Amino acid sequence: MNTVKAIYPGSFDPVTNGHLDLIARAAKIFDHLVVAILRNAAKSPPLFTVEERVAMLSEGTAQFENVSVSTFDGLLVDFAHEQKAHAVVRGIRAISDYEYELQMALMNRRLSPELETIFLMPDAQYSFVSSRLVKDVFRLGGSVDGLVPKFVVERMKARGRF
Numbered sequence: 001m002n003t004v005k006a007i008y009p010g011s012f013d014p015v016t017n018g019h020l021d022l023i024a025r026a027a028k029i030f031d032h033l034v035v036a037i038l039r040n041a042a043k044s045p046p047l048f049t050v051e052e053r054v055a056m057l058s059e060g061t062a063q064f065e066n067v068s069v070s071t072f073d074g075l076l077v078d079f080a081h082e083q084k085a086h087a088v089v090r091g092i093r094a095i096s097d098y099e100y101e102l103q104m105a106l107m108n109r110r111l112s113p114e115l116e117t118i119f120l121m122p123d124a125q126y127s128f129v130s131s132r133l134v135k136d137v138f139r140l141g142g143s144v145d146g147l148v149p150k151f152v153v154e155r156m157k158a159r160g161r162f
């Protein structure tokens with residue numbers, strides 16, 4: 001029997017309820033979903049280490065038997081090939097996400113024509129939620145309850161006002 005495997009790549013710094021909503025949707029479609037955290041991001045220093053992000057994602061996805069958490073370096077298409085994945089899943093919250101996502105999807109297609117990118121929409125209640133805004137709001141003393149899982153709030157509180 002053919003099993004269809006997908007990769008859901010990202011920074012997940014930290015994982016939000018929007019990410020988890022997307023994971024739940026993708027887990028229903030694919031036989032196996034690998035949530036993959038980029039190790040060598042060029043972005044400004046992350047709030048959480050890759051290991052902390054793996055721990056949080058593992059906790060957040062523990063109820064899904066067909067979801068695993070992994071990390072990768074270098075090109076996404078190389079990791080997808082190593083994993084023998086058929087597709088990449090990315091979330092689109094609003095039209096503003098589309099341009100960047102389309103660019104990445106087409107670049108990945110150029111690098112690996114067999115690998116499809118599938119866009120999924122999170123629930124509308126998460127359409128404004130991003131890891132970057134969650135960090136900003138928290139840093140400035142606002143509540144992020146309901147936007148990220150409780151265990152992420154706890155870890156952010158333990159980190160203090162970074």
Ligand code: PNS
Nearest residue numbers: 009010011012038074075076077104107
């Ligand atoms: O959650 P993010 O930060 O928007 O995720 C971006 C990510 C990790 C999916 C993207 O930066 C990526 O795939 N990086 C790996 C390097 C790569 O393959 N670059 C070329 C593809 S355009």
